[in-house]
Amino acid sequence: MTETFDVNAEAGADQLVRLTALQMAERLRAGTTTxxxxxxxxxxxxxxxxGDPRADAAEDRGVRAYLHVNAEEALAVAAEVDAIRAAGGAEAEALHPLAGVPVAIKDNIVTVGQPTTAASRMLDGWMSPYDATVIDRIRAARLPILGKTNMDEFxxxxxxxxxAFGVTRNPWDLDRVxxxxxxxxxxxVAAFLAPFALGSDTGGSIREPAAFTGTVGVKPTYGAxxxxxxxxxxxSLDQVGPAARTVADAAALQQVIAGHDERDSTSLPEEPADLGAAAARGNLSGLRIGVIADLREDGYHPGVKAAFDADVAALREAGAEIVEVSCPHFHAALGAYYxxxxxxVSSNLARFDGVRYGxxxxxxxxxxxxxxxxxxxxAGFGPEVKRRIILGTYALSAGYYDAYYGSAQKVRTLVQQDFAAAFEQVDVLLSPTAPGTAFALGxxxxxxxxxxxxxxxxxxxxxxxxxxxxxPxxxxxxxxxxxxxxxxxxxxARLYEVGAAVEALVTRRGGSPVWAQAPELEKGAQRRTGAERATTTDGGAA
Incomplete structure (x- = not known):
């Protein structure tokens, strides 16, 4: 669900970047924007x-979202799209509906013509000789790539x-992650530096940042x-997915990148459902929502618990049936995952040894x-990467494999069985995304x-x-x-339908989408700390 707008209205640069991706696409097709x-x-x-993520964080108080900006290529692709549209004819009619809308790419997705570093010294400056499948599909749809975004190493x-190249700051508060x-x-996406972006999710790496930044993040079905x-x-855990400001935008981006790929042995054979249509339906009436009792235990921020309970009540009032379900093995999922x-990790990163790769x-x-x-x-790996390699190597070592890795795989099966049992009772499951809000840097x-x-x-x-x-x-x-x-x-598709309905509900309650309520970023030397903004007394925007 998105705000209504006049596709023919004049819009300056600041207004353009604040449109949703689908609104941008509509203006491009209407010819009111190039x-x-x-x-x-x-x-x-x-x-x-x-700003520059490789500069000292104390000196550079920009958002620091990008590791590489792909200006020349992005403008060239944009110019090609504009020329095709201006010429009209069959080629213009064959353009993807999102053609010309720019996108950002997480820096662990290999991309020809740009460095792909996975934010590690091990790959600093590495240029891939080939594109990832999702990049092939982004290019086929003619989405200009703005650049590669920062991430935790590997x-x-x-x-x-x-x-390895510095922290990224939360646009809601530059002193928070x-x-x-x-x-x-x-x-x-949250700072209007891209309308949408690609990420990867191994244990929440798309969804947790979405929760912390007031945006939408999706982990598709494994193999989709x-x-x-x-x-x-x-x-066995990694999955590429979209980050966006709206559910409909996320659906549109997943539609671009989804589908079978013979180069990926885990790729699902079927074609993806119409995710955009699902997002457009946005319906809660009669939906059975399972609230996971096991994910409402101690450890959540009191404010998050209170807000979550209020949202559950609002969903019930909107026509959803709320059912409390138990997933008794979820408490062991964290240990099994780690x-x-x-x-x-220890297996996958063994190749980065300076001889084969890196x-x-x-x-x-x-x-x-x-x-x-x-x-x-x-020299090439940072402390967190080394920590996980050592832990994984130990878990796989002779004498410990069955006790640790083998036992964790058994827990994984129990978690899968918990999901299967729960989905016999309800259509979707609900929990807070994270136990708290964005915490302070360091x-x-x-x-x-x-x-x-x-x-x-x-x-x-x-x-x-x-x-x-x-x-949000x-x-x-x-x-x-x-x-x-x-x-x-x-x-x-079911998630997009539910997500769009919840998004509309939250927007009505707040008077505007959550992402639109983020404080305006400050320029250069005007940037202040979160504490300084909180104590602003001049009547301006804090």
Whole structure:
């Protein structure tokens, strides 16, 4: 559900970037905006507000969402789309409905012509010789690529503070994290630096940033979107998906990238459902929503619990049937995930040794191949990546495999069975996306376990391979929080239908969409800390 607008009305650059992706597409088709104007408006805003993630964070108080800006290519693609539309004829009629609308790409998705670093020193400056399947489909639809977004290194983290190239800041408060690992994509969308973006979700890396930034994030059904060309973290858990400001925009982007890919052995064979039509229906009447009792335990921020309870009551009033369901093994999902994921990490990242892949570090005076590998991995990997490799290697070692990795896989099966039993009673399951709102930069990096607990509600969907969506539920103490819905595998369309209805409900209650309530970013030297903004007394925007 989106706000109404006049497609023929004049719009300056600031108004253009604040349109939804579908509104942008409508203006492009109507001829009231060109793709070059649209791309340039985003590039200008990036130059004004994003800053440089590789600069010292204390000196650069931009959002720092992008690691690389793809200005020349994006403008060239935009000019091609404009020329085709201006010429008319069959080629213009064959253009994808989103042609000319720009998009941002998480930096673990390989892209020809741009660096793909996975935010790691190990791949600093690496240029891929091929495109990921999702990039092939983005290019086929003629969506100009604005650039590559920051992330936790190799997608390992929940705050985008573990990037080797600096932190990304939350546009709602520049002293807070945007979530992770895909905080760059979510922050770019929330700060109007891109209308939508691609991310990857292994344990909540699209959905948690969406909750922290007041945007929409979707983890599709495992296999619904190809993983070919996505730098693997944990292959049985990773899934590419959209980040957007509205549910309809997310549906439109997933429609572009979804579908079978013979280059991905885990790709589902069927064609995707019409996700845009599902989002347009947006219906709650008669829907059976299961509130997961096991995800309402202690550990949630009191404000999030109160807001969640109020949202559940509102859903009931809107015609949904609320059913409390039990998923008794969800409490063990976090532990199982943090054995399965690092085990797969240790395997997937073994190739980055300076010999097969990755930048090479040679010890002073030379050394054996083992010494080169050791020096390379010591210098190329950050602390969180090393932590997970060591944990995974231990879990897979002789004598511990059955006790740890094997047991975790059994828990995974129990979580899948919990989902199956729950979906016999209800259409979708509901929980808060994260136990709290965006936390302060540096608050949780000294205690990895605390950060891991932020994935408590999102991890089960990855273990089971079912789709999940995070939709803004409102504000808690001035910061966004997210509502997470999950559905049975292959029922992504159901999530978009539910998500759009909830989005409309929250928008009516708040008077405007949550993403539209974000404070305006400040330019350059005018940028202040969250504490300074909170104590503003001059009557201006705090």
């Amino acid at each position: 793709s070059v104007e649209l791309v340039q408006a985003h590039l200008d805003r990036i130059a004004e507000f994003d 997608a390992m983290g929940g705050s985008t503070e573990y990037s 945007p979530g992770g690992s895909g905080g760059g994509s979510a922050a770019a 979107v190809s993983r070919f060309g996505v730098i693997a973290m944990a292959s 054995l399965i994921m690092p085990s797969e 930048n090479r570090v040679v010890p002073a005076g030379g050394g054996t191949i083992e010494q080169v590998m050791g020096a390379t991995r010591a 608050e949780q990096t000294k205690d990895p376990v605390t950060m891991y607990l932020n994935d408590y509600a999102t991890i089960p969907a990855n273990l089971a391979g079912v789709p999940g969506i995070s939709v 539920g409102g504000l808690v103490d001035g910061l966004p929080y997210g509502l997470q819905f999950t559905a049975p595998a292959r029922e992504d």
